[in-house]
Amino acid sequence: MSTHPIDFHPPTEEAPAFLLPKAGTLFAERADRFAVLARDHALSEWLDFLGKISAAQQYAQARLPALPLPDADTLARAQTHGMPPLDPAKRPALWREALRDIANALLPEAPEGASKALNALLAADDARLERLADALLVNGDIQEGDAAELPFIGAALQVVFTQLASQLAVSALQPMDAHNVCPCCGSPAVASVVRLGAAINNLRYLHCSLCNTEWNVARAVCTSCGNDKTVALHQLEGSDGRVRAETCDECHSTLKIVYQDKDPNVDPVADDLATLALDMLIDEAGYQRAGPNLLLIGAHSG
Ligand SMILES: [Zn+2]
Ligand SMILES: [Zn+2]
Known part of the structure; x- marks a missing residue:
């Protein structure tokens, strides 16, 4: 060092x-970056799979409709109190749809451990998925059995929050x-x-x-x-x-x-x-x- x-x-x-994200290309560019980084790397298989997760994120993002932004009152209140306009505790339910899109896109090429996690997520009810999202974004209450599933929860949440951020005006x-x-x-x-x-x-x-x-x-x-x-x-x-x-x-x-x-x-x-x-x-x-x-x-x- x-x-x-x-x-x-x-x-x-x-x-x-501030630079707001360009949701239409961001995850595809990240997928390309992972592919470059995976070459001749000791963790090449893992980085290669992370690139596939990024590509699946782009696929899920492209299938999202425009998402509802916080209303004018909420945005004004955030401005007055010096708060960010988006709140990770208030997620559009569509993030679970993005998760299913990511899981279905990845399953054919996922290694065994990841397949198991993806199938468990596809079978999980909404309450469990919301608990995992809260663990990641709100309360940090990560349980031992959640480990393999959380990167995919994070990937889906990134998709919807990147989409929301890209729809905001920088003046917000x-x-x-x-x-x-x-x-x-x-x-x-x-x-x-x-x-x-x-x-x-x-x-x-x-x-x-x-x-x-x-x-x-x-x-x-x-x-x-x-x-x-x-x-x-x-x-x-x-x-x-x-x-x-x-x-x-x-x-x-x-x-x-x-x-x-x-x-x-x-x-x-x-x-x-x-x-x-x-x-x-x-x-x-x-x-x-x-x-x-x-x-x-x-x-x-x-
Ligand atoms: Zn310091
Ligand atoms: Zn942010």
């Missing part, structure tokens, strides 16, 4: 504070007090990305673990506690620096940063999962991840 000094580039005025969003909280749905960030582009060159955006919205946060600031003194970046020995872990010695949290200038196709979710070795090193050094990757939760536990 090596440590690098941080380049600090202050945000420019024209840069957008406002910066949150906590850097790590999504201004669109209130979920924690999975990672951040330093983007290339005309107005956003070298700016850092946090990426929502649920709805795929991105929001600008200055570089060299801890996204969990806001401290800018004891933040450091680490990368695996021999790596090209495409993915680094940002650690904070004030609150002992960590979150990864991916860099578009090293590879324009980096994806905060896929590149995060392709660098689990970095998580292990940072975990051994005593830092705690600030946000989950919903395609991983449960997969390596229980």
Whole structure:
């Protein structure tokens, strides 16, 4: 592991504070990214299957109708109280339809363990599915037997919340007090990305673990506690620096940063999962991840 000094580039005025997801292409692009990352990787079979989950997410998204957004009163109340407009506790029931679409699309190519989980989800009643969604998004009450099923629950919830976020106007969003909280749905960030582009060159955006919205946060600031003194970046020995872990010695949290200038196709979710070795090193050094990757939760536990 090596440590690098941080380049600090202050945000420019024209840069957008928020980037809403493009639901029509996001999951297909992530599927492509997983396929690239799976090549010559020690976890190639797993990454390949994650790519298939992403492709199934795109299939499920394309079958969704436009979803009902919160009404004007709810949006106004959220603005007044500095709250995100979407609430993961209030899910459109159609997320269960998205889950069934994902399960049916994946079953023909799923490895044995995943097939078992997918069949159990297809057989589950609505109450059980809602309990699993609450465990993931609302109360964290994850039970041991749920582990294999949760990545698929997360995948379906990502589809509906990404669709909802893509339907919102950017004017419905406002910066949150906590850097790590999504201004669109209130979920924690999975990672951040330093983007290339005309107005956003070298700016850092946090990426929502649920709805795929991105929001600008200055570089060299801890996204969990806001401290800018004891933040450091680490990368695996021999790596090209495409993915680094940002650690904070004030609150002992960590979150990864991916860099578009090293590879324009980096994806905060896929590149995060392709660098689990970095998580292990940072975990051994005593830092705690600030946000989950919903395609991983449960997969390596229980
Ligand atoms: Zn979000
Ligand atoms: Zn911190």
